[in-house]
Every structure is written in C-alpha cells, then in structure tokens.
Amino acid sequence: MVGLTYGQEASQWQKDISEAQSAGIDGFALNIGRDDTYTDAQLQLAYDTAASASGFSLFLSFDMADPTKPWDVNRVSSLVNQYKSAASQFKVNGLPLVSTFEGPSWSGNWASVRSATGGIFLVPDWSSLGADGVGAQRSIIDGAFNWGAWPEMNQRTISTGNDVAYQNVLQGKPYMMGVSPYFYTDLPQYNKNWYSTSDSLWYDRWKNVQDILPEYVEIITWNDYGESSYINEPVQSQIVSGAEGYINGFSHAAFRFVLPYFISAYKAGNTNVAVPSEGAVAWYRTTPASLNGCSDGGTVWGQSGDASASGGTSNVISVIALTNSPTSITVSVGGSSQTVSASDTIGKASFYQVPFDGKTGAVTVTLNGRSTTGPEITNNCPASGHINFNAVAIQV
Structure with missing residues (x-):
C-alpha cells in the first residue's frame, strides 16, 4: 500500500516501482483520501509510470476511515472509470479491483458505483465490523481485505485466528491478508500514540501467510512513516509533521531483503523454493x-x-x-x-x-x-x- 505522496515526482514513482519489483512485489494499492489535494496528479503519475514497468499493477484503495466526511458516489465512479482501462490496472475476471480502508457505512453506495462503471471487483477492508460483520455483508462484496496485520493490545505475537475467521465467513470468496513489518505511532494531533509488538512480527506474519495461503497478500505499507510500517527509505517530504523524530535515521528498506523468498514460497504454496541470495x-x-x-x-x-x-x-x-x-x-x-x-x-x-x-x-x-x-x-x-x-x- 502506497499513500501520502504529496509532491512526488515521476522519478520517485520510478524508483518505488523498480525497488518493489526487485523485491518480488507485483503492484501497489493506491490509498487515496477524499480531501487529498494531490490525488489527481499523483494517480496519473502512478499509472503512467507503471505502464512502462512490465507486469506491475495498480488499484485504487479509497480511504473511508472518517464516516463524517463521506466520498461522493460520482467522484468514486469517475476515478474508477478514469483508470479502469489503464494498462497497469489490476483486474480480476476482467473487472478493476477496488479496495478501501474502512467505510462500512458507505456500503450501500457500491451498487451505484458498479452500475456507473460497468462493474468492479470489490475487496474492501471493513475490519471494524470484525469477521462476522464482514460475513454479513458477503452478498455485496467480491472478497475482503483484513487490516489486522499486527498483534492486538497486550499480545506479543499474532496468530492466524482472525485470518481463519475471515476465510470461513467469506465462504470461498477471495481473502486479502494484511502483512506488516512494524507499528509505532506518536502523533498527538491525531490522538495516535501506540506501539504494536513487532519484535518478531515480520517473521511471524510471513509464517502465517504460509499457513493460510490467501488469494492475495497486501503489505501494509510501502511508505506510511507516521505509523512506522514502511519498507522503504523514508522520503523526507512525505513524513507526517511530528513523526520526524522517530523516522529520521531509521531506515526500513532492509526489510525487503527477505521478500523475494517469502513471496516465492507463498506463490508456490510451500517453502521448498530457492533462496535468491543468502x-x-x-x-x-x-x-x-x-x-x-x-x-x-x-x-x-x-x-x-x-x-x-x-x-x-x-x-x-x-x-x-x-x-x-x-x-x-x-x-x-x-x-x-x-x-x-x-x-x-x-x-x-x-x-x-x-x-x-x-x-x-x-x-x-x-x-x-x-x-x-x-x-x-x-x-x-x-x-x-x-x-x-x-x-x-x-x-x-
């Protein structure tokens, strides 16, 4: 997942996509907020750049975390229509995959989006509902994304219990599993100040992936510096104000070293795959x-x-x-x-x-x-x- 790309130039998109491909990553989920003034420019740059990167795909992920500021149906439909035929658009069964961060209160609008766009493959994250709540919405979604990629409060490790619950309620519809290397945020202006145990998380979660073998895996995130979940070299202009003290000098790019192996093992369905490099x-x-x-x-x-x-x-x-x-x-x-x-x-x-x-x-x-x-x-x-x-x- 990529977000917070204010002021990003084509050269940075080229660098990000090249580094992601080298790590075995197949594409980016483009997290976009309703009020982000840079969305239109950055989406165009992302899709244009990805078009020249063979085999690299993109899809839209609408940030709907604030129900008091709902997206306009026409705006969502327009963005889907604008990029659904792009060479780098990720599609399932011929339809553009569309995801979200939260937004269950917006669920009744997706039928209108489907109608206005000729169809989408909707895989939202409605983790706030819990697995059972997502299951109750099964008839209006094509799959589900689980944001739960970190141990819960007062827990040091993460299990596959929630993943199994999602698979059960989806009854065969695709499951997108969240994977993350780390979590720490200290942003008082957003009332966010917590740490999720990450001492063994990057290893544990990839081990979870091998146990679950979901249809899709989404790494959370590529560049969310404010929450310390990034796997690249921090870009100074994209660090949320107030996070500089815990981000500057703390590169996470090395986390990518193990990805070619873990991704190959996931795709193969077993760990008996070659180590690209010791x-x-x-x-x-x-x-x-x-x-x-x-x-x-x-x-x-x-x-x-x-x-x-x-x-x-x-x-x-x-x-x-x-x-x-x-x-x-x-x-x-x-x-x-x-x-x-x-x-x-x-x-x-x-x-x-x-x-x-x-x-x-x-x-x-x-x-x-x-x-x-x-x-x-x-x-x-x-x-x-x-x-x-x-x-x-x-x-x-």
Missing part, C-alpha cells in the same frame, strides 16, 4: 524500552491499550536469515559478541533474537563470514524526551 535482515531499537529519566511518552501497548508500550517489547536484536542450510549468527553490541542458533525455522528462513540488555554501542551482525554494522544502541534519551519505539533495519 543473507539476513536485522532490526532493533536504538534505546532500551525502559531508561531512567526517559519516559514512555504516554505510548500504550496496542491500539486502545492502557499498559505502557515498554511492557510490549524486549531489548533484543531480531534477525531473519535466508540460508541454504542451517547456520548460526553472531551479533556484537559495542564489541561484546554472542553467537546464537535459530529459535525457529520455516523452509530456508530462520529467526534469531539476541538480547542487548545493558549493552551499548554499534551493532554488528555476522552471517557466514559477512558482516554489517548498524547504528549504535545508547542509553541516551532521545531529543523528544521519551523512548523511540521505532526500529532501524539493516541488511547483511
């Missing part, structure tokens, strides 16, 4: 979850949670390694090294965690003789005066 991704916070004189900043553990985020994460360096045979890794923090074996393995992907409690300094991860050094872990309180729960990702 290596690893490691991610970690640069400060401990608790630090004397440095508060949690009011950050809660999970959306609507009431416990501190500091209880929802461990002081660890997490690693996913792709290797053709099992191996150990070595992690050094400030020159103090520890060699560990994998705690879990699926196919040729192995997961490791190394604690850094009490250690500070640069982080070096070594795999099969190859090493990468990332930013230092420190006991210094960030300039904000509270813990930054975002992580930096590095590739080995």
Whole structure:
C-alpha cells in the first residue's frame, strides 16, 4: 500500500516501482483520501509510470476511515472509470479491483458505483465490523481485505485466528491478508500514540501467510512513516509533521531483503523454493524500552491499550536469515559478541533474537563470514524526551 505522496515526482514513482519489483512485489494499492489535494496528479503519475514497468499493477484503495466526511458516489465512479482501462490496472475476471480502508457505512453506495462503471471487483477492508460483520455483508462484496496485520493490545505475537475467521465467513470468496513489518505511532494531533509488538512480527506474519495461503497478500505499507510500517527509505517530504523524530535515521528498506523468498514460497504454496541470495535482515531499537529519566511518552501497548508500550517489547536484536542450510549468527553490541542458533525455522528462513540488555554501542551482525554494522544502541534519551519505539533495519 502506497499513500501520502504529496509532491512526488515521476522519478520517485520510478524508483518505488523498480525497488518493489526487485523485491518480488507485483503492484501497489493506491490509498487515496477524499480531501487529498494531490490525488489527481499523483494517480496519473502512478499509472503512467507503471505502464512502462512490465507486469506491475495498480488499484485504487479509497480511504473511508472518517464516516463524517463521506466520498461522493460520482467522484468514486469517475476515478474508477478514469483508470479502469489503464494498462497497469489490476483486474480480476476482467473487472478493476477496488479496495478501501474502512467505510462500512458507505456500503450501500457500491451498487451505484458498479452500475456507473460497468462493474468492479470489490475487496474492501471493513475490519471494524470484525469477521462476522464482514460475513454479513458477503452478498455485496467480491472478497475482503483484513487490516489486522499486527498483534492486538497486550499480545506479543499474532496468530492466524482472525485470518481463519475471515476465510470461513467469506465462504470461498477471495481473502486479502494484511502483512506488516512494524507499528509505532506518536502523533498527538491525531490522538495516535501506540506501539504494536513487532519484535518478531515480520517473521511471524510471513509464517502465517504460509499457513493460510490467501488469494492475495497486501503489505501494509510501502511508505506510511507516521505509523512506522514502511519498507522503504523514508522520503523526507512525505513524513507526517511530528513523526520526524522517530523516522529520521531509521531506515526500513532492509526489510525487503527477505521478500523475494517469502513471496516465492507463498506463490508456490510451500517453502521448498530457492533462496535468491543468502543473507539476513536485522532490526532493533536504538534505546532500551525502559531508561531512567526517559519516559514512555504516554505510548500504550496496542491500539486502545492502557499498559505502557515498554511492557510490549524486549531489548533484543531480531534477525531473519535466508540460508541454504542451517547456520548460526553472531551479533556484537559495542564489541561484546554472542553467537546464537535459530529459535525457529520455516523452509530456508530462520529467526534469531539476541538480547542487548545493558549493552551499548554499534551493532554488528555476522552471517557466514559477512558482516554489517548498524547504528549504535545508547542509553541516551532521545531529543523528544521519551523512548523511540521505532526500529532501524539493516541488511547483511
């Protein structure tokens, strides 16, 4: 999912699409808000750029999270009609796929959109209804997208229970499964300040995908910096005001390293696929979850949670390694090294965690003789005066 593309030029679209294709991603869901003044210009740039990228597709995803500001039916229909015949438009059964972020109160309008456009393949996210609520709307949708890609409040890992529930209520209609690497937001102007446990999320969720094998997988997100769920190098002009302190210097581009393998395994329906390149991704916070004189900043553990985020994460360096045979890794923090074996393995992907409690300094991860050094872990309180729960990702 791509959004918040204010001021983006064609060169950035070219870069984004090229990097996405290199990671095995087949297309972008274009998240558009009703009041985004840049929507028309950016949609045209996106579709024009994707047209020259062989095999790369796009579809519209209408942001309908605020029911007090509903989309106009004619506006939605007009946008669908404008791009439904574009060379890069993603279609199912000859119809343009259309999605949403929320919007169940708008559900009665989709019949009019279908009529005005000659038909759409509607796969909305109405996660606020829950799986049963979505199932009750089954007759008016063609599939469903589940936004639940993170552990719930006060939970450290994510299970497939909600995914199974969606598949059950859809009764054979396509299921689009949400996958995400991380979540942390601290935007008081939007009343958003929470962290979802992400210490093992990128590994856990791809393992979930292999268990569920849904019809579609949507990665949430490509560039939502305000919620720390991005998998690219932050673009300064697209960082939401107030998020700079926890985004600048915290690249997530390395998360993409494991995608070619996990995507190939998903498409094959099994993990016995080739490793495109041996290596690893490691991610970690640069400060401990608790630090004397440095508060949690009011950050809660999970959306609507009431416990501190500091209880929802461990002081660890997490690693996913792709290797053709099992191996150990070595992690050094400030020159103090520890060699560990994998705690879990699926196919040729192995997961490791190394604690850094009490250690500070640069982080070096070594795999099969190859090493990468990332930013230092420190006991210094960030300039904000509270813990930054975002992580930096590095590739080995």
